[in-house]
Amino acid sequence: MIALDLEARTASQAAAVIRALGQHRYVAGRTHLVHALAFDAVSEAPFDELTEAVAWAQATLADGSIDASSRDERLYRRSTEAEVAAVVSVFWSTGGVGDTARRRLRASLDLLELPLPASEPFDPEGEQDIHPILIDAGWELLPLHSLDPERHKGAIHAFGERILYDAAAFEEETMIPPLVPLHELPAIGPNELLSALDADGALVEPLTLWVEGNATYHEYVVRGVKKVAKIDVV
Numbered sequence: 001m002i003a004l005d006l007e008a009r010t011a012s013q014a015a016a017v018i019r020a021l022g023q024h025r026y027v028a029g030r031t032h033l034v035h036a037l038a039f040d041a042v043s044e045a046p047f048d049e050l051t052e053a054v055a056w057a058q059a060t061l062a063d064g065s066i067d068a069s070s071r072d073e074r075l076y077r078r079s080t081e082a083e084v085a086a087v088v089s090v091f092w093s094t095g096g097v098g099d100t101a102r103r104r105l106r107a108s109l110d111l112l113e114l115p116l117p118a119s120e121p122f123d124p125e126g127e128q129d130i131h132p133i134l135i136d137a138g139w140e141l142l143p144l145h146s147l148d149p150e151r152h153k154g155a156i157h158a159f160g161e162r163i164l165y166d167a168a169a170f171e172e173e174t175m176i177p178p179l180v181p182l183h184e185l186p187a188i189g190p191n192e193l194l195s196a197l198d199a200d201g202a203l204v205e206p207l208t209l210w211v212e213g214n215a216t217y218h219e220y221v222v223r224g225v226k227k228v229a230k231i232d233v234v
Contacts, residue, residue, distance in 0.1 A: 001184070001210045003124075004222050007231050008207040011092035015085035016229035017207065021139060021183060022081035023228065025151060026221050032084050032137040033076040036060040037068065038193065039083075041105035042090045045097045049082045069112040075132070084137050091193040094201040102194050109190055121191045122205045130189035137188075141181035144169035144217060158220035168214045181213035183221075 008014040022030060039057035042050060056077055060066060066074050077083075090101045109116070119126025144165070147156060159165035172179045186192070186208060198204050211218040226232075 001182070001212045002215070003208040003210055004218060006207045006209050006222070007226060008229070009202045011089045011098075013229065013231055014092055014203070014207050015089035017225060017231065018085040018088065018137070018185070019081050020225045020228040021209070024221060024224055026141045026147075026155065027139055028142045029140040030081070030138065032079045032081065033133075033135075034079045034084060034087060035132050035134040036075045036077070037105060037108050037132065038087055038091075038134040039077065041101045041108065041193075042087055042097070043104070044100050045086070045090045047086045047090075049080075050086050053077055053079065053083050068108075069114055071132070076136075079137075081137075084135060087135065088188070088193075092196060092203065094197065105190070106194060114190070116190050116194070119191065120204075121196045122186050122208070124186065127187045130187050130191075133187050133189050134193055135185070135188035138182060138184035141183065141213070141217075141221065143172060143178070143181060144214060145173045154224070155217055155220050159216055164216075168216065172214060179213055181217065182211065183218075184210040184212075186210065 006017050008017045021027075034053070036057040039050065039053045040061055043054045043058070060075060060077075061068055063074075066072050068075065090097050091105075092098070114131065117126055117129045117131075119129060142152070144155075147169075149156065156162070156165050159168065172181075196203050196205075209222060211222075
């Protein structure tokens with residue numbers, strides 16, 4: 001996989017780009033898993049889209065059969081882009097509900113004796129050490145060979161010549177196993193939610209998107225995502 005820069009440096013930009021990643025016409029499916037500790041920490045945030053998730057998280061953490069410090073799959077909720085966007089917008093905001101969420105999460109981690117990873121926020125080499133992963137979000141895109149000539153003409157035209165698109169679609173389809181185009185956010189753990197802001201309240205690293213598949217296809221889609229999110233596109 002390769003990383004594409006989403007150029008999101010603020011809480012509002014990050015939330016906007018996450019929502020936009022799920023709204024374009026090339027999405028075939030998505031899997032977003034958010035940990036109960038993350039939802040519990042944002043329980044005081046005034047977002048209606050978090051109400052059900054917070055209630056689920058609090059019930060899950062109160063379940064005596066679930067060890068909240070473990071890797072139990074029951075600690076994860078299959079979530080929407082709106083929920084993921086709301087969670088990061090809280091944690092990556094300065095003051096107010098952001099401070100409260102970070103304080104609540106840190107207290108929960110301390111109570112569970114879960115140490116913070118030694119790696120810096122958003123360090124791809126440290127992802128294997130993250131526990132717990134608090135947000136794991138990704139999208140599957142339509143394969144190139146299934147694009148509709150009219151509905152998806154933007155991506156097809158991005159290849160310049162039709163023969164180049166046809167060649168890329170054939171290569172993708174005939175790989176064994178067939179390549180599935182993917183978009184994935186970086187693994188977001190305690191450091192990414194607790195220590196991702198610099199002194200000015202911006203993300204220490206711009207949000208990136210890990211992609212699998214044809215570069216021309218992904219670059220076209222990501223340009224559109226950033227345009228919808230109102231992030232300047234050069």
